[in-house]
Amino acid sequence: MDFSIVVSEFASLVLDGIVVGAIYALVALGYTLVYGVLRLINFAHSEIFMLGTFACLGVTMLLGYTGFEEPIGIGLFLLTFILITVVAAVASGSAAMLLEVVAYRRLRRKGANRLSSLISAIGASFFLVELFRLLTDSKDWDFPRLLDKNSLFEVSSAYFTADKLVVLIGAFGLMFALDRIIKGTRLGRGIRAVSQDEKTAVLMGVDVDKVIAFTFLLGGVLAGVASAFYMLFYEATKFNVGFLLGISAFTAAVLGGIGNIRGALAGSFALGLIQQFSSAILGYNWRDVVTFLILVLVLLFKPTGLFGEALQRARV
């Protein structure tokens, strides 16, 4: 155990915690949005993210990057990265919508047990992981370095590099956009209405099927963009990348109070910070143990998560 590192590297740990938290947040939002409208853990959401990482990789390969070239200039980088992000978002978004139709829709209409839907999603998840394991030969795949990662400026011990700035600006911009979509658009209102009271929503003319499809699309797009940020930051992927990131993002969503958008954001940043600090103090190996212990403690004292709504409280 080494506490001195917390003091000397404090600013750096905070910065990295926020960057990682921002990526978690984009994925956690997908879990929480779907949970809001369906009251269901979308177990295959992590695979939607994984699919996005390979979409990013695919674009760089098509553009002819091999990973051995010098980082490209800022203008070309922005163009390339926007293209990558859009392709990943489209791929993940459409995969998420397809997933809803294949794995959930029929079961939902039948009014099936929630566990049955969970197993269906698990099946879909197995399918996607295996598909990509086979397609990618179970290998680690490196993402070319598109951006110079030398520090631009530093605050205390925190080195602000270009990739971190892109992730932060991009993620916060996206969160702002999501807020506008949820609050300002018709379908966004539909999502809120279905989350809060599905039966009344129908009476007000909300087409629940359409709203659910849109929710999956939104969650998928967010996961797709997250995958682009992830690739920029970590520069590698593998067929099981979704599993590890998915558990963290899902934990973050639960930590904040699943079904609650604000909660997903708070939970993600909290988790990003917790993980950075616990890795620094106890070593990376113990990171997930600390994460889960904190989750257990939070849930024991606040059983609906940090921002959990009292709305769903059981009534007699």
Next chain:
Amino acid sequence: MSDRLLEVRNLTMQFGGVTALSEVNLHVSEGEIAALIGPNGAGKTTVFNVTTGYYTPTSGQVLLNNESIVGLKPHKIARKGLARTFQNVRLFGDMTALENVMTGADSRNKVGLIGSMFGTAQSRRDEENSHLKAAELLNFMGISHRGGQLARNLPYGDQRRLEIARALALEPKVLLLDEPAAGFNPQEKVELGELIKKIRDAGFAVLLIEHDMSLVMKISDRVSVLDFGQKIAEGTPSEIQNNQRVIDAYLGVADHAS
């Protein structure tokens, strides 16, 4: 005092900033049918939820046999002698009618999990008792022919009766009935009234929440009226029927004064 089986003193219940019950006093004495009436949302069911331990009151006391039961878990309170039914029938739908009643009767048994697994003499005795008591209660409620059917397949009226039978299996000192006549036609209501009297005569005190005034007025020994979480009146049925405050708050005979 000693004949007061259940007594609620200065009970206040707040949810967030909303006061659902404020300084409510109620009691149920041995051998009586007490009724609790009031408009929807007046806090009647909250009284049940607090006395049976589902909510912990913000302040006030709940005494069962002169012993405080505030803070006890619902299953402990149930075993001490407070059983209830629910506004919307809540049965264990996938269990047979008899099994539903047996869950109540089981709570009076001693055998634990290990004993059940190895089939000890105690476990066999207990099983037999539970079966016997459940069968008796189904007979008592007039639904013995339904014993083997799944609770969710029973006709509505029998589901209501089954719920009462399940509560009685706990051998409660006081039986709390939450709108037992809801959804009954006048004939069924008359039968239900007789049944509740029969339950009282069998030695169970009854606290009744009910909207059907003809039923309440006919069978109750004492009526309390709740409005906005406050008790606004208490008395015999005829006193209540002529209480102006009650008429204003509840019976709703308003400006047209027919």
Next chain:
Amino acid sequence: MSTSKISMPKFNLRDKFGDWWEGTTRNQRIIFRVVLIAFFYILPFLDNPVFGTTESDFASVLFYPMGMYVLMAIGLNIVVGKSGILDLGYVAFFAIGAYTHAILGISFGFNFWVNVVLGMAFAMLAGVLLGLPALRLRGDYLAIITLGFGEIVRIVAINVNFTGGAAGLAGIPAPPNFFGVEFLVDDPRPFYWLVLTLSLLTIWAYMRLTKRRPGRAWEAIREDEDVAEFMGIATTKYKLWAFVLGGAIGGGAGAVYASQVTSIVPELFDLNVSIMILACVVFGGMGNIWGVAFGAALLGYFPEKLRFLSDTRILFFGLLMVVMMNIRPDGIIPRKKREKVYDKNTGKEVSR
């Protein structure tokens, strides 16, 4: 809400069998049971093209994954199926049992039979420690806590010394001879018989429990936890019992598994095991022990039978799960309570 129902012929194995079963006499039932059990014991000798699997030894497949899946699935069924507690960390108990036998067997030379019991005991202890706080939560929150527990056990196993760390432990002793039956590394049959025996014992205990007071309490909790509590059922106690008993089965399974494979590493005990066993339970028919056992056997068997598809078998397997759930959301042999006939005076069940 426009539900377009595909009308399927009502194929209900449980109804057909149930009707037949209720018409049998006591002697017929005994004969049926004996024949069925005997069939399962001689199953390893029936390695023919119909039963057998193309590329792996049928007897090994019978032990793992089939036998193991069945044993663990009927254990998990007590938790998920019977009492409605969503447990995503069942693998933790399996790991605890496996490491108990591995550590005590290698380092202290404890006998396998002692270790099975100890493995179950440690798993139960872990169940109490986790269950006491966690079982206050419901639904998805409980699911993520148990999932976390499963991961913690695995990560701890990687990071501490006495488990051999990431390299794991090798040279785990096999069970000693048992009335002339030898447990050899290259003969999976005795291990299969051991798992089969444990499964039968579990089923026996399960049947006893569910027909009596604990079974009613669990069912009541699954149907409506609040009402169960109002009916005087100590819900926390019964939920804990379900959790701990399920854990014990998992622990026992772990010890047996370790003794057969002779070496274990933490990576064997990842989330996928929990998910797989849960899938067995739901796939077979949650809450119906026969469905669960059948489903687990099937889910163990298919990937092996599909070995000719070699690498793509898990792919098809995932697809199969989606399709199956869409066609039969309540599992292959769903839990369906049959109506009963009771004597009106004693309340005793009478056979028709």
Next chain:
Amino acid sequence: MLLEVKDLKVSYGKIEAIKGISLKVNKGEIVTLVGANGAGKTTLLKTISGILKPSAGVINFEDKDIQGIAPHNRVLEGLCQAPEGRGIFPGMTVLENLEMGKYSRPDWKNELAEDLERMYTLFPRLKERQNQAGGTLSGGEQQMLSIGRALMSRPRLLLLDEPSMGLAPMFIQQIFKIIREIQSQGVSILLVEQNAAQALSCANRAYILETGNIVKEGAGKDLLNDDAIKKAYLGTGA
């Protein structure tokens, strides 16, 4: 005729909640359905809104069979319901809740200000609270919001499910006054109530529902003076 229900039957699994009901609502009328808890009133409204599917019978709205129309599209046809328990979206503001009333209209922003103005005239209280979350309103205010939200869709038939439930006598009076006012603005109303006295006195016509059957129908005022009804629903008389 605005709404016509013929021989309607609705079941929950094996339990038949509505056992063959026929009723109608004419243009400009307030029609009330009175009955105890569990008599099938809410079931009937849910079936008219399309949330529940009938096992038999016909529902005609403006002489058109609406069985094939999905529940969420029935709002556009001119049918809107203020549900039992008010169904306020607790996390949305009063304004957002009102706007949800226009959700079904693609052109919802048109005439939005005008519609809001109408609601705020009808319910001045809501204007004061327009930026407050729906979940924090009092019961009476929520009921106003629920009715206002339904009216935002400019329905020709307004379905009201137990609007007086859980309200103080003062509020109940007010709600019924508002119901009459809504009628005077040309909206027909199908009103389900347990508060029989109030409901019958403001209704043009009424049906008495008992365990899934209509046992009596007539003009509201006549039924109000019916001894059997007094006895069953008011506890007075006899």
